[in-house]
Amino acid sequence: MQVTIYTDGAARGNxxxxxxxxxxxxxxxxxxxxxxxxxxxxxxxxxxxxxxxxGVIAALEELGSFREPCEGTLFSDxxxxxxxxxxxxxxxxxKNGWKTASGAxxxxxxxxxxxxxxxxxxxxxxxxxxxxxxxxxxERCDRLATTAADEAGASFKAGDPKQSFxxxxxxxxxxxxxxxxxPADRQMADMSGTDALKIRIRxxxxxxxxxxxxxxxxxxxDLRAAEDxxxxxxxxxxxxxxxxxxxxxxxxxxxxxxxxxxxxFGIIQANHYGVIDNAYSGDGDEWMVxxxxxxxxxxxxxxxxxxxxxxxxxxxxxxxxxxxLDDTDRGGFGSTGIQ
Numbered sequence: 001m002q003v004t005i006y007t008d009g010a011a012r013g014n015x016x017x018x019x020x021x022x023x024x025x026x027x028x029x030x031x032x033x034x035x036x037x038x039x040x041x042x043x044x045x046x047x048x049x050x051x052x053x054x055g056v057i058a059a060l061e062e063l064g065s066f067r068e069p070c071e072g073t074l075f076s077d078x079x080x081x082x083x084x085x086x087x088x089x090x091x092x093x094x095k096n097g098w099k100t101a102s103g104a105x106x107x108x109x110x111x112x113x114x115x116x117x118x119x120x121x122x123x124x125x126x127x128x129x130x131x132x133x134x135x136x137x138x139e140r141c142d143r144l145a146t147t148a149a150d151e152a153g154a155s156f157k158a159g160d161p162k163q164s165f166x167x168x169x170x171x172x173x174x175x176x177x178x179x180x181x182x183p184a185d186r187q188m189a190d191m192s193g194t195d196a197l198k199i200r201i202r203x204x205x206x207x208x209x210x211x212x213x214x215x216x217x218x219x220x221x222d223l224r225a226a227e228d229x230x231x232x233x234x235x236x237x238x239x240x241x242x243x244x245x246x247x248x249x250x251x252x253x254x255x256x257x258x259x260x261x262x263x264x265f266g267i268i269q270a271n272h273y274g275v276i277d278n279a280y281s282g283d284g285d286e287w288m289v290x291x292x293x294x295x296x297x298x299x300x301x302x303x304x305x306x307x308x309x310x311x312x313x314x315x316x317x318x319x320x321x322x323x324x325l326d327d328t329d330r331g332g333f334g335s336t337g338i339q
Contacts (some may be wrong), residue, residue, distance in 0.1 A: 008141035009051030017045035018153030021055035022144025039167035042152030060118035067259035077131030205242035231293035
């Protein structure tokens with residue numbers, strides 16, 4: 001999958017003031033249309049460099065939704081980010097045990113490690129673009145980052161249990177208005193004719209991101225861990241997913257790993273895929289995923305570890321015993337269709 005990524009970060013009162021990041025991921029679909037998604041997040045207390053890194057991380061982690069390795073270019077106006085790759089700082093930091101040439105600990109090692117983990121399956125080139133130079137996507141990322149920083153500064157107070165937020169748009173054609181930007185009467189008119197299936201959902205954790213309905217580019221919905229988990233090789237664990245749902249009668253949810261789950265976390269789903277039906281729908285019927293660790297690993301809150309989609313249940317069936325079945329000409333296909 002060929003992609004193009006744009007990222008930016010911002011902080012007010014840097015360091016230790018409110019900050020935000022913004023990112024845009026683009027690709028061309030099978031019809032040749034340029035599709036894009038915006039991502040942004042805000043933090044109550046942070047630094048500009050951490051937000052630059054978070055913009056890159058958010059975009060790279062989004063690539064996991066394609067379920068195949070991606071290649072392309074990431075554009076950033078941060079020399080801190082781009083030069084770490086172009087000048088091979090990051091290679092030297094790793095060789096030196098995450099120490100700089102002067103022997104000082106590398107700052108933001110936690111985010112660098114997270115970035116490298118998200119980057120690993122892909123082939124992404126880093127390219128510097130001058131900021132505030134009328135580059136359309138860079139300007140958009142700047143607006144995403146600065147508005148997120150302002151919202152974080154206004155929303156979170158010292159001592160609040162929540163100190164950050166993350167948001168993402170749905171995939172849309174580049175240039176089309178984002179969902180929610182139409183006038184209210186147009187929104188209601190557009191929604192009134194939808195055949196979307198309505199599912200009642202209860203969030204059992206205020207620390208996970210809200211679920212996003214699938215769009216035309218993917219018909220699976222990502223599920224996130226609702227707890228921090230440390231596993232040793234061979235450990236079994238039911239990992240909380242932080243949601244309970246009331247599925248419509250006649251439908252069930254199928255839960256499977258994401259394509260990057262094993263590579264990123266070294267876990268496999270114990271029952272291959274899970275099925276949740278309408279009967280498991282109480283307030284406390286939290287969705288969970290059973291996993292076995294194939295290596296020592298850590299999973300953190302909001303890590304995307306599995307995905308689901310809604311399917312119609314199998315209709316009622318009756319087995320009718322007969323003496324003979326109709327002969328079928330396989331045409332040479334199948335293990336017994338020899339011609």
